[in-house]
Amino acid sequence: MIFKPFMREGFMPLPVAFISSISKNGIRNIAPYSCIMPVLRPLDLICLASAKRRDTLVNIRETGDFVVNLAGTDLADKVVPTAKFSPPEADEFKEAGLEEKPSALIKAPGIAGCYAWVECGLFKAYEESDYVLIMGKVLRLEVDDKFLRPDGTLDVAKTKPLMMIGSKKGMHFCTVADIERFEPFGAMFPNGKDPLAAKYE
Numbered sequence: 276m277i278f279k280p281f282m283r284e285g286f287m288p289l290p291v292a293f294i295s296s297i298s299k300n301g302i303r304n305i306a307p308y309s310c311i312m313p314v315l316r317p318l319d320l321i322c323l324a325s326a327k328r329r330d331t332l333v334n335i336r337e338t339g340d341f342v343v344n345l346a347g348t349d350l351a352d353k354v355v356p357t358a359k360f361s362p363p364e365a366d367e368f369k370e371a372g373l374e375e376k377p378s379a380l381i382k383a384p385g386i387a388g389c390y391a392w393v394e395c396g397l398f399k400a401y402e403e404s405d406y407v408l409i410m411g412k413v414l415r416l417e418v419d420d421k422f423l424r425p426d427g428t429l430d431v432a433k434t435k436p437l438m439m440i441g442s443k444k445g446m447h448f449c450t451v452a453d454i455e456r457f458e459p460f461g462a463m464f465p466n467g468k469d470p471l472a473a474k475y476e
């Protein structure tokens with residue numbers, strides 16, 4: 276079947292991350308974002324695409340920081356409440372019944388009950404006519420120990436990261452499965468050595 280070009284997210288499952296931010300007047304905000312990705316291994320940059328009319332965007336520009344909260348499927352019922360329009364003066368933690376997890380390095384608070392918290396500082400905003408690409412610099416990355424395997428990798432069966440596939444009518448929420456296949460980064464290189472290996476030590 277051939278699909279319309281804008282249907283691309285129907286075939287590439289996307290993460291559903293909750294972006295928490297705070298306004299210059301101290302109002303807490305939450306919004307789910309799926310257009311989000313890391314920028315190249317091993318950089319510490321993360322990129323999110325934002326429509327222009329977003330309190331999240333205003334807050335990030337005004338205060339210079341935000342948290343990317345990574346959630347499991349247990350928080351799927353918080354997606355629509357945090358995606359619905361709320362005026363900028365509404366405290367979206369209270370509205371959604373979510374507790375705050377104070378951040379260590381930035382003003383924006385994280386969300387309790389997520390499995391990972393990525394504290395970011397605004398690095399750059401690339402403005403286009405109807406969207407803005409926000410590039411964040413990751414300042415601190417915390418993962419709840421109970422979701423880690425002994426080797427420090429994420430136990431996806433336990434975590435059930437919240438993801439989404441778009442369709443003509445809406446969003447199908449899903450998660451990922453580990454297929455128990457591992458390849459070292461070095462496998463991509465002719466000498467079997469990862470040129471970035473020292474970064475991970």
Ligand SMILES: Cc1cc2nc3c(=O)[nH]c(=O)nc-3n(C[C@H](O)[C@H](O)[C@H](O)COP(=O)(O)O)c2cc1C
Nearest residue numbers: 306307308309310324325326329330331358359360
């Ligand atoms: C699963 C999901 C993913 C979303 N992803 C994005 C996104 O990547 N970028 C965006 O601008 N809006 C996205 N939205 C819409 C915003 O979450 C929504 O407009 C929200 O009300 C914005 O809140 P704010 O004005 O408080 O920032 C998404 C909504 C849902 C339900």
